[in-house]
Amino acid sequence: MIDLAALRQDPDSVRKSQEARGESTSLVDEVLAADVARRAAVSAFETVRAEQKSLGALVSKATGDEKAEILAKTKVLSEQVKVTEAAVREADAALDEKLLALSNIVDPDVPVGGEDDFVVIKEVGTKRDFAAEGFDVRDHVDLGNLIGAIDIERGAKVSGSRFYYLTGPGAMLELALVQLAMNKAQANGFMPMIPPALVKPAAMEGIGFLGQAAENVYRLEADDMYLVGTAEVPLAAYHMDEILDLAEMPKRYVGYSPCYRREAGSHGKDTRGIFRVHWFDKVEMFSFCPVEDAQEEHKRLLAFEEEFLQAIEVPYRVIDVASGDLGSSASRKFDCEAWVPSQERYREVTSTSNCTTFQARRLRIRGRNDEGVGPIATLNGTLCAITRTIVAILENHQQPDGSVRIPEALRPYLGGAEFFHVK
RNA sequence: GGAGACGUCGCAUAGUCCGGUCGAGUGCGCCUCACUGCUAAUGAGGUAAGGGGUCAAACCCUUCGGAGGUUCAAAUCCUCUCGUCUCCGCCA
Incomplete structure (x- = not known):
């Protein structure tokens, strides 16, 4: 697996390497797209998850109506957490699949060809x-x-x-x-x-x-x-x-x-x-x-x-x-x-x-x-x-x-x- | 193959029965500082990885062998699975 951070920084050198191997260069762009999608999914999940956690801490302290109210809110959040978490998993898997398909970066000294x-x-x-x-x-x-x-x-x-x-x-x-x-x-x-x-x-x-x-x-x-x-x-x-x-x-x-x-x-x-x-x-x-x-x-x-x-x-x-x-x-x-x-x-x-x-x-x-x-x-x-x-x-x-x-x-x-x- | 016990942050352990400031206490190790002529001892503080975020921070998320499930909430409850140890059986 190549370094995703490095690929993000310099996708061209990965493209060049793929080309030298005679492998797909568009895969590089697919990885980049999957990476963007994954990060969007991650931050969506983390936002609701953080809210759920902070509300959750209140549940045990609250009583009566207040408690019922929090529970109602948190129940909704729970659903959102499940949905966004599943989205993260999918995005992760999608990125992994692409990333794992990329071959190692060819050393510049390697003779190009078959x-x-x-x-x-x-x-x-x-x-x-x-x-x-x-x-x-x-x-x-x-x-x-x-x-x-x-x-x-x-x-x-x-x-x-x-x-x-x-x-x-x-x-x-x-x-x-x-x-x-x-x-x-x-x-x-x-x-x-x-x-x-x-x-x-x-x-x-x-x-x-x-x-x-x-x-x-x-x-x-x-x-x-x-x-x-x-x-x-x-x-x-x-x-x-x-x-x-x-x-x-x-x-x-x-x-x-x-x-x-x-x-x-x-x-x-x-x-x-x-x-x-x-x-x-x-x-x-x-x-x-x-x-x-x-x-x-x-x-x-x-x-x-x-x-x-x-x-x-x-x-x-x-x-x-x-x-x-x-x-x-x-x-x-x-x-x-x-x-x-x-x-x-x-x-x-x-x-x-x-x-x-x-x-x-x-x-x-x-x-x-x-x-x-x-x-x-x-x-x-x-x-x-x-x-x-x-x-x-x-x-x-x-x-x-x-x-x-x-x-x-x-x-x-x-x-x-x-x-x-x-x- | 049968019976049982157990997998927690480098190591050793607490927490699990009775779910909620537990991402997690303590000891050892390690790092920094203080004290000390030096060492030792003592005291104070720090000490997981990955990800998001940021100029950098702050901050946030994930991970308690692994995978699912229940729940508003899981180290803690349930299921499966992998591994380790003890005893029995079998066997190179």
Whole structure:
């Protein structure tokens, strides 16, 4: 939710932002109109309510005719209070509906445009030349089979398409990745968390995932609960309805959780392997920080993501995501894309968003210092999305015989092994 | 799943039976001031959030877990709901 007072002051910058996203600019005017209507309703209600209260105080003291007279007056007022109160509720709801539909203000530095209009910030690492090494590239599905790390057929048998089993070395590789990620994050000042992956509507709404993204969220009808698509949800909602001490900022959390995604609207996309699945596990970073530090914190999250990709020795590039491709909560987003040799292109493996005060407002999370209570910023970033990371590791570290070299950083968690051997 | 107790302004509590200066008392914490060589102690005052309003104030409204209801009037009565605790049952 964006700041209504700010929108009132400077509606043009909100219009510009909506335009950059390719979203409605007239919505801004609808919000303004709804705001005016709400304030009119509020003052109408408050006037009668104040009168009712002051009369009400007299009732208990008055007696006889006087009392009867006051009661008669107050009875009329009571009706007016009910009517005007209902009007306020309606006006509130109308304003909320409009306001919640507005996306976060796009950072002025974000490249304007659609999905393909991102700007490449940098490329890091060296892609292997498999032709020069003298063998044909295998993709992660073949490699996973050869070393016995991934069983997609049985995943489909048991759970359907876009499901898989990690088996043997694959299962151990996940645990190694998780430990490496959690250890690194902890060293970088994050509090490790294992959060619930099933949340109530209030949490899911607060994050902003029930808007445009709703079709990709699994909902448990019988219990009115949602399966989270990322630990961002329970980590952000952790402090829902709280006022945090700004002196303790930034608060950094790193959560390991399963992620569930319906992948509606992506039929036929990435159907092979485990690149795009309905469930995967992920280690996610989340920061609560003072508004003025948010951009710096965003760079830090990106740096932590890069540090991890470098540790697993995978070539990658960083892109500045264009305005039209931002989530509604994000003001700016950087993606890290790992090189996928079998596809000969970079594919998204991590993503970090600066949500400024947008999410915190929706979740009613604020900060307090000597000056009083005010808004705070939230940011999130992937440290390790297991399945895509496994794709990147298997493909980039594959050997001519189908075995896979284990990056050194992971070896301590895999009993010191240097290779996943063909079974 | 069964039985019971309880959710009040940072924390702990009073108020709820018998509705009306209760937006709410007290203690602790915190802030300011006074006293004091310093600390401690003591005394005085202050100390929720959101909204409307104003140049700024004054002032007004909302919120006593949440949602409804009764009433001229609800922290207080009624219904539902969420959560916490105790006991029993079941269970990883």
